[in-house]
Amino acid sequence: MGEELRIIPVRGIGEITPGSDLGVIISTALQTQGLTLANGDILVVTQKIVSKAEGRLVSLEEVTPSAFALTIARESGKDPRHVEVILRETRRLVRMDRGVLICETHHGFICANAGVDESNLAEQHQVSLLPRDPDRSARALRERLLSLAVSGASRDEKPPRQEPLEQLAVIISDTWGRPWRNGQVNMAIGVAGLAPIRDYRGQPDAYGRELRVSAIAVADELAAAAELVMEKSAGVPVALIRGYAYSPAVGGVEPLLRDAASDLFR
């Protein structure tokens, strides 16, 4: 056995507001559950609480829609101010039909409404944007958690850890639809501490022939796995994944983004 993977919901995160220190909040929640971060752990954190902590919130009352936003709003049946915010987050409209806007964001993500979302927000007429740089958010959270692991250990005057915490990965996730398939799945939008793709190219299969499946988007699979313990309405925005073997790496979501030239669907 030994190699089983555990996915643990992190409860008690509570309300996040602009300026909230997610590192402290997550550390405290883990501690309350009797959990201490260990080398090799992976934390998957939903975009929504990162965006809230970073103040990536827009009040629609302060938005004046452009003429283009008004046109799209008429065609799509959306609030023109909401459309205006979506367009500001959009580098290119990939598809627009039947009230659905598929956008390429300034980050290079392709998703509905450029990730602009009105669910799970305390204020009425407010929408959330994706973090400006989700990789940077993931790196910052990872570093905060590492530093808290050191200071927490000394503050409590416990014996020092056997192994200092060094290998930790943070994935920021969002829940997106897909072409061809119904239902949404969690995807990685920011990655720190782990390579988002595991590359099998050139490795032989069980019979010594080259593998067809050559590169697995493990960061997306980890995000999808974490979603299974995050109930949408139950306030579980963080999951701890333990037991997945990976090599430490800087991370970054860029290897997951297919370049336009090799993409048959945009």
Add this chain to the structure above:
Amino acid sequence: MGEELRIIPVRGIGEITPGSDLGVIISTALQTQGLTLANGDILVVTQKIVSKAEGRLVSLEEVTPSAFALTIARESGKDPRHVEVILRETRRLVRMDRGVLICETHHGFICANAGVDESNLAEQHQVSLLPRDPDRSARALRERLLSLAVSGASRDEKPPRQEPLEQLAVIISDTWGRPWRNGQVNMAIGVAGLAPIRDYRGQPDAYGRELRVSAIAVADELAAAAELVMEKSAGVPVALIRGYAYSPAVGGVEPLLRDAASDLFR
């Protein structure tokens, strides 16, 4: 905690050949690992071993490519016999470019090469096809495992189970690429015993407003999670997922397949 999810690699499956009894093989492998199936368990099984057991293998030496297959083979640089097999499995070619064939299969799946694959096969010049009806394969495997759980308990003359095994789900998975994103992920192609989509429509978010994320493709997320313990070259074609709360259901993959009329990308 209680609600954590465990993903356990099932080892020792060994070579599968046409006619292999996957139910017996998986039961034995679980037993060797000291595992007994329990109510609520989910088994994720890779398509490749199901296809092998069902004899869904084609020797390229017995294939005569059509004129159309020859044309595509010239354009794509593939073996014309391999292209011929792909076309036989294809209802509609969705895209063809730079050696990549994106096909809609007779099942309604959209994937590269209609799921025809040459990796992890014992014979040279052989390819595997997707199971003819992966839902039926999943149902048959589920029923075989349920009946073995009953007979196994009596054969060993152990005390009868506290609870007879009733709630078991089987997902058959394949590993596919996606538009817009690099890297492949595991997807569900056959489902028995669980609804493939968890529907949140109409449910309120944490603030009483309707959730944007309304339907989660949990069967795909479960398949993706299972992939994390299946090393491509290491012979782990089955994973046991334990601790995921779901209601028993007939299953079937059809709710995951977006109908062409509402699909912006085909």
